[in-house]
Amino acid sequence: MTEAGTDKAVPEPEDSVPRRLLSVATKLFADKGFDRTSVQEIVVAAGVTKGAMYHYFDSKDDLLSEIYGRVLRAQTEQLERVADGTAPLRDRLRTAAADVVVSSIANLDDTKIFMRSMHQLTPEKQKAVRAERRRYHERFRALVEEGQRSGEFRADQPAELVVDFFFGSVHHLGFWYRSTGALTAREVADHFADLLLNSLRP
Template sequence: MTRARKGRPEPDQDGPAEESVPRRLLSVATKLFADKGFDRTSVQEVVEAAGVTKGAMYHYFDSKDDLLYEIYARVLREQTDQLERVAGSDAPLRERLSTAASDVVVSSIANLDDTKIFMQSMHQLSPEKQKGVRAERRKYHERFRALVEDGQRSGEFRTDKPAEVIVDFFFGAVHHLGFWYHQGGSMSARQVADHFADLLLSSLRSD
C-alpha cells in the first residue's frame, strides 16, 4: 500500500508535488497492466512511463504486487467511505439503501478499468494480500447487507428471500458492468445507477 517512509529523502523533488507521484504510478500501472497484462509488465516499464526512478516508486510501494493491490484498494476505500456516510445518515431507510446502491454503481463505472484489471490478476497476488482484499470487500458487503436486514426486521422489506442472497445478486450485476458498459453509450453512469437502485428496491417490496 502507499506510504511515505521515514528517514528517506523526498523523491521526485524536481517534478510535480510529491502527493502526485503515487497517483501517477497507479495511473500508468493501470494502463500498462490493461495493455500488456500484469505478469508481462516490468517495474522498469512502470517507472519509465511515470517519469520517476525505481527509488521513487519503492518509496511508496514495496513491489509490483503493491501497485496491483492498491489499484483496487483505493476504489474499495472510496466506496466504503461513501457507504458509511450514507448508512449513517438520518435519511429514511429506503432512501439510504437506494443512494448506497446508486453510489456503488457510479463509482464502479468510474473505475471500471481498475476493477477489471484487478479481478483478472488478483490470483497473482500473494495469499496474504488476497486474503486482505477479500476481508475488506466482505466488510463492505456486510455493511450494505445490514441496511437490507434493518428493513426486513422492521417489516419494510420482504423477508421471504435471505438478505445475503439479495445482496449477492445485486453485486453480481454490479461486477458484470465491466463486460457491457461503455462510456458514451445510450445511458450515463447515473442513469444506469438509478435503474440498478430501482431494481433493487423493487425486489425488496413487501407487498
C-alpha cells in the first residue's frame, strides 16, 4: 500500500487481513512445518475465508516467500539509508553490519522458517528471492569495495569473500542465539560489527 501521490509505503494496520494471515502462517509453519500446513488451517486460524486470502496471496508459497521478503525489504531500506548517509565510511559499514544482526535476531523465527522451507518453493519464487537477497549483499559489499579503493580498508582480501563470511555468521544466528542467553541482540551486533571492521583494518 502506498500514500496517494507518493511511492512511500504505508504500513498495514496490525489487524489487517494480510498481517493476520502472515502471523498465523508463521506460527503454523513453525509448529507443523510448511508442507504439513494446509491453506484451510491458515484461513481458519486467521478468521478469514479462502477468497480473502487469495485476494492478497496467490498461494501458500506466496505466504512463505513474503514471511522472509518483508524482513529482507526492511533490511534493504535500512541499508540504503545508512549507505547513502554522510557519516564516515567506517561508521556507515559498522552501522549497516550491526543493524542487520539486530534485525535478523528480531525476526529470527521468520528467517529460520524460510531457510528450512525455501527448497519447497517453486523454482521461480526461489530465483526471485535469491535475486533480492543478492541485491542486498551487493549493496553491502559496495561499502567494503569503496573502502578498499580509498585505502581505508585492506584490499588483499576479496570483498566478496569478506561479505560472504560475515553473512554466513549472520545466517547461523538461528542455530545458537537465545534471547535468554548472556548477550543481548545489540551486544551480539556490536561484536559482529567489530569483527568485520577488524578484519578489514589495513
